[in-house]
Amino acid sequence: MLKEERFRIILEKLSKDQKVTLKSLSKQLKISEYTVRRDLKELTDQGLLKAVRGGAIPHSPTPHHFADRLDYKTDAKKVIAEKALSLLHNGQVVAFDGGTTAMAIASILPRDLQITVVTNSFPVVNVLESHPAIEVLFAGGRLYKAAFTSIGHNAINFFNSIRADIFFMGICSIHPTIGVTTINYEESQVKKAVAEVSKKVVALSPHERINTAEAYFICDSSKVDVIITDEEGKAMAEDSFKGSGITIM
Known part of the structure; x- marks a missing residue:
């Protein structure tokens, strides 16, 4: 599975459930928890979510200004x-x-x-x-x-x-x-x-x-x-x- 496709699935699941875990994503995407953790870090760096211990949660969607x-x-x-x-x-x-x-x-x-x-x-x-x-x-x-x-x-x-x-x-x-x-x-x-x-x-x-x-x-x-x-x-x-x-x- 391409990285971009994994990102799409992660963000869709996050939007639906308001949280994602390393374990559940590893099972769903059929990749290691290490790879999931790396994906979540990259998505965090892009400002698309907030990586936390064991998974990730959303950023606030509120406008900043x-x-x-x-x-x-x-x-x-x-x-x-x-x-x-x-x-x-x-x-x-x-x-x-x-x-x-x-x-x-x-x-x-x-x-x-x-x-x-x-x-x-x-x-x-x-x-x-x-x-x-x-x-x-x-x-x-x-x-x-x-x-x-x-x-x-x-x-x-x-x-x-x-x-x-x-x-x-x-x-x-x-x-x-x-x-x-x-x-x-x-x-x-x-x-x-x-x-x-x-x-x-x-x-x-x-x-x-x-x-x-x-x-x-x-x-x-x-x-x-x-x-x-x-x-x-x-x-x-x-x-x-x-x-x-x-x-x-």
Whole structure:
């Protein structure tokens, strides 16, 4: 069997099952596990999957640039944002990161809600600029142009001085054993810092980002208290994170 044909079969199986194992692929393709491992490494290098111990899982299909994500899965973001409102009440300090789902929450905050928002997201600041009752604290730093957020030491130092009640963390990828990951190293460091200083970490994750992984680690899934997902993702998350103590909404 040609290598290109093996690649096609691997990617088809991955798309169908959301994971592949060395053993099952070796049996199906009638090749050694060593050859399968080499194929998975090549597919990982091409950015088509994420090789993990014993097999592979998908990358998140989410577009990487903020502008491309604005009109992506808007119905799912609306569902997630409306669920998130139930976690908010007056007097809280709430951290928002730079995800478009976090921005969707900011855009529907009730006009009488009195909270303090801490964020490194220019779009979140823009949305809340006219809110009459919300105080906004912005983390300075270097602009990460793909996400319209501030990153770097200044942003991290800012968040290290905060103790947030809730962190609404936009998710690129979340997996029960690999944890929460993203595509940019400096972004991962800021998100990690915010998660460390927050009493409750709320992962905002449409279904296609569940059971996927990227290169840069943010935190273990055990650090997450709540996963808010769309209706299609709820059963998937409940199955994947069963027994973890994570609340699924």
